[in-house]
Amino acid sequence: GAVVSQHPSRVICKSGTSVKIECRSLDFQATTMFWYRQFPKQSLMLMATSNEGSKATYEQGVEKDKFLINHASLTLSTLTVTSAHPEDSSFYICSARTSGGYNEQFFGPGTRLTVL
Amino acid sequence: AQSVSQHNHHVILSEAASLELGCNYSYGGTVNLFWYVQYPGQHLQLLLKYFSGDPLVKGIKGFEAEFIKSKFSFNLRKPSVQWSDTAEYFCAVRGNNRLAFGKGNQVVVIP
Numbered sequence: 249g250a251v252v253s254q255h256p257s258r259v260i261c262k263s264g265t266s267v268k269i270e271c272r273s274l275d276f277q278a279t280t281m282f283w284y285r286q287f288p289k290q291s292l293m294l295m296a297t298s299n300e301g302s303k304a305t306y307e308q309g310v311e312k313d314k315f316l317i318n319h320a321s322l323t324l325s326t327l328t329v330t331s332a333h334p335e336d337s338s339f340y341i342c343s344a345r346t347s348g349g350y351n352e353q354f355f356g357p358g359t360r361l362t363v364l
Numbered sequence: 365a366q367s368v369s370q371h372n373h374h375v376i377l378s379e380a381a382s383l384e385l386g387c388n389y390s391y392g393g394t395v396n397l398f399w400y401v402q403y404p405g406q407h408l409q410l411l412l413k414y415f416s417g418d419p420l421v422k423g424i425k426g427f428e429a430e431f432i433k434s435k436f437s438f439n440l441r442k443p444s445v446q447w448s449d450t451a452e453y454f455c456a457v458r459g460n461n462r463l464a465f466g467k468g469n470q471v472v473v474i475p
Contacts, residue, residue: 252407282463289373291465292454341408343463353463355400355408 250276252344254356261332262364268328269359271342277322278344282353283315286339298325332363366391366459370466378474379447385440385469387429387455396458397438399429402468403451411453414438425449447475 251274261267271281280299284292296312298304298319306312314336316328325344329336341358369388377383389395399411412423419431429440438455450473455466 284465289467289470291368291467294462294464297461352410352413354410357407 250274250344250346250352250354252278252342252354252356254340254342254359256359257357258360258362260362260364263333264331266328266330267332267361268326269340269342269361271325271327271344271356273323273344273354276344276346276354278325279322279347280345281319281325282343282345283317283325283327284341284343286341286358292341295327329361332361334363337361337363365462366395366457366464368455368457368464368466370455370469373467373470375469375471376474377445377471380444381473383440383442383445383449383471385453385455385471387438387440387466389436389438389455389457389464391436391457391459393459397429397431398456398458398463399423399427399438399440400454400456400465401451402454408454411440445471445473447473449473 253272255270283295286292295310296304296306298317300319300322304317319325339358342356343353345353367390397414400408401411402408411427412421414421414431422428427442431438453469
């Protein structure tokens with residue numbers, strides 16, 4: 249299957265700083281990318297959907313000014329957690345989907361964010 | 365928006381036992397159904413999917429799932445598990461261009 253990478257895999261930052269997480273589709277073009285957040289022993293919660301070249305669509309309850317998403321190319325999307333707080337500590341997973349019918353979503357390995 | 369229910373979050377069984385994980389969803393429109401697996405320390409991988417056609421779908425590693433439309437269910441089965449099947453299993457439903465996940469089943473297979 250197609251490969252999606254995320255960088256970094258782990259990040260620890262101080263409260264109030266901003267953190268950028270990259271998501272790349274390595275061997276296919278992803279017209280749509282998704283960002284999820286996963287709490288321990290809980291489901292993946294969709295945060296936002298981004299289409300290349302357009303603004304991301306955020307799910308209800310997700311602050312778009314806090315979680316900045318940029319999908320500048322067909323192989324790269326970034327999530328920036330601005331002014332991070334300890335409650336933002338979580339596991340962030342990106343997913344990329346190809347275009348066309350019966351399209352499948354491929355998932356990245358996730359990024360563990362810890363805000364001190 | 366759709367919702368997905370998975371019961372019995374923790375499942376412990378012995379090798380060669382049969383496994384069945386339940387998945388129920390709520391959504392009024394057309395759905396695509398998926399089961400993903402996450403092995404320890406690894407990312408989500410697709411086990412199998414249902415879009416249309418035969419409601420009994422076969423996936424990788426001997427897994428299969430049956431879509432029962434009248435019950436809004438998509439249960440996952442494997443007749444004989446192995447130690448290497450220890451992982452977390454997520455059911456997911458896509459409707460209205462959104463993929464919603466259940467809370468997952470943590471499956472531990474004892475050698």
